Amino acid sequence: xxxxxxxxxxxxxxxxxxxxxxxxxxxxxxxxxxxxxxxxxxxxxxxxxxxxxxxxxxxxxxxxxxxxxxxxxxxxxxxxxxxxxxxxxxxxxxxxxxxxxxxxxxxxxxxxxxxxxxxxxxxxxxxxxxxxxxxxxxxxxxxxxxxxxxxxxxxxxxxxxxxxxxxxxxxxxxxxxxx
Amino acid sequence: xxxxxxxxxxxxxxxxxxxxxxxxxxxxxxxxxxxxxxxxxxxxxxxxxxxxxxxxxxxxxxxxxxxxxxxxxxxxxxxxxxxxxxxxxxxxxxxxxxxxxxxxxxxxxxxxxxxxxxxxxxxxxxxxxxxxxxxxxxxxxxxxxxxxxxxxxxxxxxxxxxxxxxxxxxxxxxxxxxxxxxxxxxxxxxxxxxxxxxxxxxxxxxxxxxxxxxxxxxxxxxxxxxxxxxxx
Numbered sequence: 001x002x003x004x005x006x007x008x009x010x011x012x013x014x015x016x017x018x019x020x021x022x023x024x025x026x027x028x029x030x031x032x033x034x035x036x037x038x039x040x041x042x043x044x045x046x047x048x049x050x051x052x053x054x055x056x057x058x059x060x061x062x063x064x065x066x067x068x069x070x071x072x073x074x075x076x077x078x079x080x081x082x083x084x085x086x087x088x089x090x091x092x093x094x095x096x097x098x099x100x101x102x103x104x105x106x107x108x109x110x111x112x113x114x115x116x117x118x119x120x121x122x123x124x125x126x127x128x129x130x131x132x133x134x135x136x137x138x139x140x141x142x143x144x145x146x147x148x149x150x151x152x153x154x155x156x157x158x159x160x161x162x163x164x165x166x167x168x169x170x171x172x173x174x175x176x177x178x179x
Numbered sequence: 180x181x182x183x184x185x186x187x188x189x190x191x192x193x194x195x196x197x198x199x200x201x202x203x204x205x206x207x208x209x210x211x212x213x214x215x216x217x218x219x220x221x222x223x224x225x226x227x228x229x230x231x232x233x234x235x236x237x238x239x240x241x242x243x244x245x246x247x248x249x250x251x252x253x254x255x256x257x258x259x260x261x262x263x264x265x266x267x268x269x270x271x272x273x274x275x276x277x278x279x280x281x282x283x284x285x286x287x288x289x290x291x292x293x294x295x296x297x298x299x300x301x302x303x304x305x306x307x308x309x310x311x312x313x314x315x316x317x318x319x320x321x322x323x324x325x326x327x328x329x330x331x332x333x334x335x336x337x338x339x340x341x342x343x344x345x346x347x348x349x350x351x352x353x354x355x356x357x358x359x360x361x362x363x364x365x366x367x368x369x370x371x372x373x374x375x376x377x378x379x380x381x382x383x384x385x386x387x388x389x390x391x392x393x394x395x396x397x398x399x400x401x402x403x404x405x406x407x408x409x410x411x
Binding site: 090093096097098099100102103105106132134135137138142144145146147149171173174176177178179 | 274278279280281282283284287288293296297298300301302303304305307308310312399406407
């Protein structure tokens with residue numbers, strides 16, 4: 001094979017994903033694109049993600065953020081994602097609204113810890129809980145939101161196809177779901 | 180009586196809609212099978228124009244389609260970019276003013292607020308969530324009152340007044356503190372005259388007033404607002 005016959009390599013988009021105050025259900029739904037993962041991996045490479053086990057986020061084209069903000073570590077990770085990702089996507093009900101963790105928002109954090117652990121845990125490895133679970137758009141600018149609990153696999157696929165193609169994400173009827 | 184022709188119709192987004200005497204724009208459109216987004220309107224009770232989701236431009240003037248009389252020859256615009264954006268913001272404000280947790284709500288798939296938001300293309304809240312504190316009232320043996328989901332549409336008020344003749348509900352307070360009042364000595368639903376057989380117990384468009392022990396009975400995919408696009 002001569003070098004001239006080789007197609008010009010297209011730079012793969014770099015994608016980071018994280019679950020903050022989430023249940024990883026959105027990540028499971030992403031994996032539900034099934035055999036389309038083979039097509040996807042031709043066009044993207046993963047940075048920080050539970051799929052790669054890379055612990056810190058680097059410069060990325062797309063950041064997918066699952067889960068709301070429950071504690072100080074969630075806020076730090078979210079800010080790192082915003083700083084490194086060109087397009088930041090709020091994925092799922094928890095990232096967009098706080099979700100079911102936000103059911104605790106009308107309760108006192110100290111009372112919750114006391115009733116769950118019988119004392120307020122005091123360990124430097126534990127991040128401090130926030131008084132109120134926040135949707136991520138209350139802390140950083142969000143470029144796209146993908147609703148659903150979880151968003152359907154087809155919604156992930158549509159979003160990634162649009163972003164890979166350089167299009168504005170289309171929210172097709174039936175792919176906007178809140179449950 | 181006018182002769183058949185132009186005088187018997189108005190125009191909604193370019194479509195001719197037949198009129199009957201006393202019609203509002205929304206009622207005539209609904210009879211013709213045309214959808215004007217709405218939350219607080221129901222064909223069986225009087226209109227209240229409280230949600231304003233049905234705001235349309237009638238001959239360039241913004242009016243609530245549920246109370247504005249349909250006028251022959253009038254040109255009504257519903258699905259303009261400006262009105263669609265206004266509806267989206269209105270729906271987002273309704274979501275942040277309450278505590279709407281669709282993933283865990285029995286009304287999901289049966290909820291008009293959810294359906295209107297999905298149809299409006301709402302993907303985020305846009306505004307800051309207010310997370311109001313509203314204690315649940317489960318005192319009634321057969322009906323749950325979940326004020327976190329109440330959008331103050333007054334459908335239960337009108338159903339109780341006009342169809343049940345019981346006047347169980349009213350709206351009280353002002354501004355952001357406006358809330359649904361229950362006519363009973365304790366202010367709780369269990370001490371009121373409401374029966375699960377009342378129309379008021381079933382007319383709530385959201386999950387604020389729910390008959391007990393029927394939640395999640397209908398599987399995903401078969402609920403009223405599920406479509407062929409719905410997964411499951």
